[in-house]
Each structure stands twice: as C-alpha cells, then as structure tokens.
Amino acid sequence: MEPILVYGYPSGTSMGLVAALEWLGQPYKLCRVDMLGEMREPSYTRINPRVETPVLITDQGRPLTETMAIAAHLEARDAQRRISFEPLSPEADRMHQFMGFLNTGFTGAFWPLWAALELPEPDPEFEAALRRFGRKAVAERHDKLEAMIGDGNWLVGGKHTLADGLLAGVARWLEFHEVAELSRWPKLQALRQRVEADPAVVFATALENGQTPTGSGAFKGHLPLAEVIERFGVGA
Ligand SMILES: N[C@@H](CCC(=O)N[C@@H](CS)C(=O)NCC(=O)O)C(=O)O
Numbered sequence: 001m002e003p004i005l006v007y008g009y010p011s012g013t014s015m016g017l018v019a020a021l022e023w024l025g026q027p028y029k030l031c032r033v034d035m036l037g038e039m040r041e042p043s044y045t046r047i048n049p050r051v052e053t054p055v056l057i058t059d060q061g062r063p064l065t066e067t068m069a070i071a072a073h074l075e076a077r078d079a080q081r082r083i084s085f086e087p088l089s090p091e092a093d094r095m096h097q098f099m100g101f102l103n104t105g106f107t108g109a110f111w112p113l114w115a116a117l118e119l120p121e122p123d124p125e126f127e128a129a130l131r132r133f134g135r136k137a138v139a140e141r142h143d144k145l146e147a148m149i150g151d152g153n154w155l156v157g158g159k160h161t162l163a164d165g166l167l168a169g170v171a172r173w174l175e176f177h178e179v180a181e182l183s184r185w186p187k188l189q190a191l192r193q194r195v196e197a198d199p200a201v202v203f204a205t206a207l208e209n210g211q212t213p214t215g216s217g218a219f220k221g222h223l224p225l226a227e228v229i230e231r232f233g234v235g236a
Pocket of ligand 1: 008011012013014035051052053054065066067068103
C-alpha cells in the first residue's frame, strides 16, 4: 500500500511534509483533518494518543507519529536523495541540524501565542503577558535562524529537502500571529519567498485550504479520517 499522511488544518506544520512527499515523488495518499473538530473526537487517539497531527500510516499500515520520526522514515525511503543527502555526509548532518532547530525551539517559541489565542476564558492580563513573551521568543528564534542561513537557494546543499518542508510548515506562523515584519530577516525573507513559491508547497497549501490542485502525479487521493482510524488505528 501507499503511505498515508494524516495532515491537519488550519495552518498545520504537517503541510510541509505534504510538500516533501511531492518532492519525494513516490505514490502517497493523504487524510485531511480538522484540528479544531474531528481531531478532538476520542477515536483519534487510536492513531495518535497525544491528539496531534501529523501521523504517517506507513506502507506496512503502522501509524507513526512525531514530525522528526516521520521525516526520518521518509529519508530512509529516499534512495534517490530527492529530499535528503547521503547518510553521514556533512549536508545530511546540517539538514538534521536545521530540522532539529525548526521542530524544537523555533516551533516551540510560538506556543505562548497559540495559548493566548486559545484561552478557555477571557483573561486580558494573562493574554497580554503570553503575547509579549511569545513575540520576544519568536523574534529571538528568527534572529538565530537568520544567522544559520547560508547563501544558497535552499536551507542546505543547493536543493529543496525535508528541512525546507519543515520551514514551509511553520514559518508562516510569523504572519498568522502578526509578530513582526519578515523583512527584518532578509535572508529568511528571500528563502521563504523561494520555498513558498515552489510548486510542491503551493500544491500542499492549496490542499490544506480545501482546494483540488493538480500535483506532480505522486498524490493518489484523500481518505476519510474515519476509514484511516478503522483500518489502521490501534485498539477498538
Ligand atoms: N511534537 C509533535 C508536535 C505536533 C503538533 O504540535 N501538531 C499540532 C499542529 S501543527 C497539533 O496537532 N496541535 C494540536 C492542537 O491544535 O490541538 C511533532 O513534532 O509532530
């Protein structure tokens, strides 16, 4: 069977893995999940007990969670090195470094901003504190990322890779949370413009938005969440 990526909307980081699957060029299916609705049904815990996206249903039918684990799985399937590099090469190490940074500190810096947005009850003082803390953390992580970016067209090694996919999924939260002008980080701005204009990222973003774009041909259609849980979920 083809692997199936369960990706979340709105504005999920998993969009970057959809783009990576396009770049990888091997047949895959998708399952589009409303993170504010159906993901919160108890049955979802059968594919991810932590109630998050993404989840990859592997070609063996096993649910695999956590972005870094999914990325490692895709890398292992990438014999032609379309989205990764030769294991143990300097480029592979550098790509993993970027992915680790993006998936941890960079993504985590946004959590206070999400928390401010999702407060269960109005609490203006706490909300303002969360926003102040979050904006500072996000700007600081952007400064660090700007310093890490080289002169190439992509994050590492002159081609788009899993690292660029992860960047595409999360970096757009800067605008979503109205933290700062992207032009404050010129290297990141140029890189993001390139990544976000890439056909695979445009395709993945359109799918996330509920449109029906034409991709590279590797995408073999969506499955409903209920079917994915019924066929591949753990337990009853
Ligand atoms: N450590 C996980 C984090 C995944 C994560 O936080 N996903 C978000 C969407 S980007 C989510 O599902 N959040 C749950 C929610 O919105 O309630 C990973 O890297 O895959």
